[in-house]
Amino acid sequence: MSNAPRGNSLLRLAEVKARTGLSRTTIYRRINTNTFPKPVRISAGLVAWYESEIDRWVGAPMDWSELSSNEAGV
Template sequence: MQAHLSRSSERLIRLPEVRQRVGLGRSTIYRLMELGSFPKARKLGPRAIAWSEGEIDSWIEGKLTDQARD
């Protein structure tokens, strides 16, 4: 049985698009992933990874919500 997901949460995006969306560099993204403060990448192959667009969008929304509280 296939779960029904929205189009954006089904899409996988690569590092250049993630960097452009979140405004962070590669090293910062990987450090935040290790700290559990950024969505984990998914391995696509031996040398390819990607992130769930829905998870990245949720992370951005969370950051905007946090800023609004401050």
């Protein structure tokens, strides 16, 4: 059974970069410090992000933490 929220699209890296204005390197650095949503693995070598998590991050990037993701039930 999938953990994906219902009605939630997945975004690939190019779209995440376009929406956030961040580079690939900055995105992965922030993931490592728990200040950016973690991607989900689609297949070997292929990841994506939940659109709702990226939207939440764009709305309040300074408030993002792994805890906030867990509190949202994502």
